[in-house]
Amino acid sequence: NAGVTQTPKFQVLKTGQSMTLQCAQDMNHEYMSWYRQDPGMGLRLIHYSVGAGITDQGEVPNGYNVSRSTTEDFPLRLLSAAPSQTSVYFCASSYSVASVPYEQYFGPGTRLTVT
């Protein structure tokens, strides 16, 4: 199993550009999420999905879109990049059993710089 994969690993964007961060998992997990990590802020939830076709907003959703057309993939779209979106982005997947959440498996991260 590859686990959770993210592409690209690094990206530099100019203000106003758009792009999609890719995330895929091969563990058949129903739950996937995107976090951003900023210095001194921990990880903050951007968007999450509890299954194909179902997404919802997290703590910091503004400026980002997601969709979940398959169980495996959960791309994150930056609509119009801003310097405030410079961050490290982590995708994660997990599962639950009888509503009991298990650990989240994280991808390696994407380091995004917006100039």
Add this chain to the structure above:
Amino acid sequence: AQKVTQAQTEISVVEKEDVTLDCVYETRDTTYYLFWYKQPPSGELVFLIRRNSFDEQNEISGRYSWNFQKSTSSFNFTITASQVVDSAVYFCALSEGGGSEKLVFGKGMKLTVNP
């Protein structure tokens, strides 16, 4: 609302010292789950432990131990006889479960173990 506080932002110890990382949480739910993750300098996030709110038994895994106290809303992590490889950022996180696997993270604590 859920909240996780890691009051210590950075700790530096000498190898073989014991070190305790504090985590205090807030939640209105009676069912919740607590996690610790490690982020070594390489950047990946590594799951360490999950504890549910009904199980206050302390846990030991090798040099790692966890002390969960509902009375003080704390879930502290102790590393005994620290080693240089323990140098990392450690995150405490909270999930309310019930089908919600959303994690709320603390801001993290950077541990440096010096030889």
